[in-house]
Amino acid sequence: xxxxxxxxxxxxxxxxxxxxxxxxxxxxxxxxxxxxxxxxxxxxxxxxxxxxxxxxxxxxxxxxxxxxxxxxxxxxxxxxxxxxxxxxxxxxxxxxxxxxxxxxxxxxxxxxxxxxxxxxxxxxxxxxxxxxxxxxxxxxxxxxxxxxx
Numbered sequence: 001x002x003x004x005x006x007x008x009x010x011x012x013x014x015x016x017x018x019x020x021x022x023x024x025x026x027x028x029x030x031x032x033x034x035x036x037x038x039x040x041x042x043x044x045x046x047x048x049x050x051x052x053x054x055x056x057x058x059x060x061x062x063x064x065x066x067x068x069x070x071x072x073x074x075x076x077x078x079x080x081x082x083x084x085x086x087x088x089x090x091x092x093x094x095x096x097x098x099x100x101x102x103x104x105x106x107x108x109x110x111x112x113x114x115x116x117x118x119x120x121x122x123x124x125x126x127x128x129x130x131x132x133x134x135x136x137x138x139x140x141x142x143x144x145x146x147x148x149x
Contacts, residue, residue: 004144006112007105010126010134016041019048019093026092027056039125039132040096046130049096059095102127103136109144112136 017029017038030038030053037052102125103112112124116138126134 004109005105006103006107006109006124006126006136007134009109009112009140009144010105010136011140012134014039014125014132014135016045016132017051017092018043019091019096021092023056023059023090023092023095026051027053030056039100039135040092041132045132047100047102047125047127047132048093049098050100050125051092051096055095055097059090100125104128105133109141113141116141 015029015033015035015038017026017040019040019042021029030036037050037054039047040049040051042048101115101119101121103115105126105128107126115121116124123135123137125132126136
């Protein structure tokens, strides 16, 4: 019996955002897809980072605006987010996190879960030759326990 691997668990319907999109385009994209974040790809489709609504909030909040996002108790859902003022010069590349935790399609469940636990991640991007092909979330891992019963 072969081990369960990332490609067995992943959701292949992951949406990505291009690094050259404006912040307003990014915010509208995340809200439209009802997601709180997305992998970032370059013009060739290679994974170059991740970006979230928290990143957008940080970029659109000034020190005079109040407590800002440092006091958020959870990652906002897209339907909770209100669009603020956007700097027309900023792009996704300017605000994204360039470190994107990813695994290959053939990474075992144990390897995926270990990475998620070690780095306190809720999701890991699955790649094939640096291109995004899916995403594995904690819900996907928990699904294994439910299916085992």
